[in-house]
Amino acid sequence: DIQMTQSPPSVSASVGDTVTITCRATHGFYNWVAWYQQKPGKAPKILIYAASTLQTGVPSRFRGSGSGTEFTLTITGLQPEDFATYYCQQADTFPRTFGQGTRVDI
Amino acid sequence: QPQLQESGPGLVKPWETLSLICSVSGGSIGGSYYYWNWIRQRPGKGLEWIGSVYYTGSTYYKPSLEGRVTISVDTSKNQFSLKMTSVTAADTAVYYCARDLGANDFSFEHWGQGTLVTVS
Numbered sequence: 001d002i003q004m005t006q007s008p009p010s011v012s013a014s015v016g017d018t019v020t021i022t023c024r025a026t027h028g029f030y031n032w033v034a035w036y037q038q039k040p041g042k043a044p045k046i047l048i049y050a051a052s053t054l055q056t057g058v059p060s061r062f063r064g065s066g067s068g069t070e071f072t073l074t075i076t077g078l079q080p081e082d083f084a085t086y087y088c089q090q091a092d093t094f095p096r097t098f099g100q101g102t103r104v105d106i
Numbered sequence: 107q108p109q110l111q112e113s114g115p116g117l118v119k120p121w122e123t124l125s126l127i128c129s130v131s132g133g134s135i136g137g138s139y140y141y142w143n144w145i146r147q148r149p150g151k152g153l154e155w156i157g158s159v160y161y162t163g164s165t166y167y168k169p170s171l172e173g174r175v176t177i178s179v180d181t182s183k184n185q186f187s188l189k190m191t192s193v194t195a196a197d198t199a200v201y202y203c204a205r206d207l208g209a210n211d212f213s214f215e216h217w218g219q220g221t222l223v224t225v226s
Contacts, residue, residue: 001169034213036153043217044153049207055215087153091212094166096143096155 002027002090006099013078013104021073021102023088028068032092035064035073038101039084048073049091078104108133110203110218118197118225124190128203128218129183135161136181141206143214144177144188146199154199158206159186193225 003026013019023033031051036044046055048064051071061082063074075082083106088099114126128142135142144156157167159177167175171190179186190197200222204214 032211032213036214038153043202043220044214045217046207046213046215049211049213049215089153089155089213091206094158095168096158096212098153098155101152 001095002029002093002097004088004090004097004099006088006102008102009100010103010105012106014106015078015080017078019075019078019104021086021088023066023071023073023099025069025071025090029090029092031067032090033064033066033071034089034091035062036087036089037082037084038087044087047086075104108205108216110205110216112201112203112218112221114221114223116222116224118193118223120194120225121192124188124193124197124223124225126188126201126203126221126223127185128187129185130205131184134181135179135184135186137161138208140208141212142177142179142186143204143206145202145204145214147202147220148196148199156188156190156201158212195225197223198225199223 005024033051035048038044052064085103109131111129141158143158157177176189200220202220203218205216206212207215
């Protein structure tokens with residue numbers, strides 16, 4: 001199984017800040033990583049797929065990068081609506097696995 | 107855009123079977139090249155993939171749940187289902203159904219709203 005270790009578990013930030021979240025995989029693979037945003041009481045929403053492709057309708061302040069064993073989500077210029085929990089997920093092999101989540105709060 | 111909707115009992119007794127259905131509208135399961143998935147989230151915890159089913163009926167499960175979980179697809183009703191046997195309090199969670207992106211990308215693009223199942 002590919003385990004995804006996500007860090008940091010939480011980060012406190014202010015509007016306008018840049019936040020970087022990292023996922024490290026136990027086994028290297030190409031680029032089948034997705035990033036999701038989840039707000040309380042809501043289903044996750046996909047932001048990034050294939051490591052760096054922005055889902056339609058997602059603001060360009062979200063950027064994904066990486067390959068192999070290290071993948072990163074960067075949010076540049078945090079907006080009030082970005083305070084949420086973020087998860088990475090590997091879509092390379094079964095079983096599908098998620099990172100533990102990163103809570104971004106004020 | 108497909109819409110997914112989970113349904114099923116919100117309360118299940120310990121050691122009984124949890125049964126959920128995901129109804130899909132705005133797209134057909136049959137003949138579609140997508141995996142249809144179940145994912146859960148225990149209270150205050152992260153996301154946990156449970157398993158996936160292809161429209162042909164082939165399945166993959168999380169190893170630690172294999173043996174207790176069955177996911178099946180009913181193309182005639184355009185829905186897929188989750189059965190989990192011998193549930194305990196540890197299976198209390200919000201259960202989501204989701205469809206992948208397609209085109210060989212197995213990220214979860216479309217999600218249901220989720221349904222809370224309490225084992226008690």
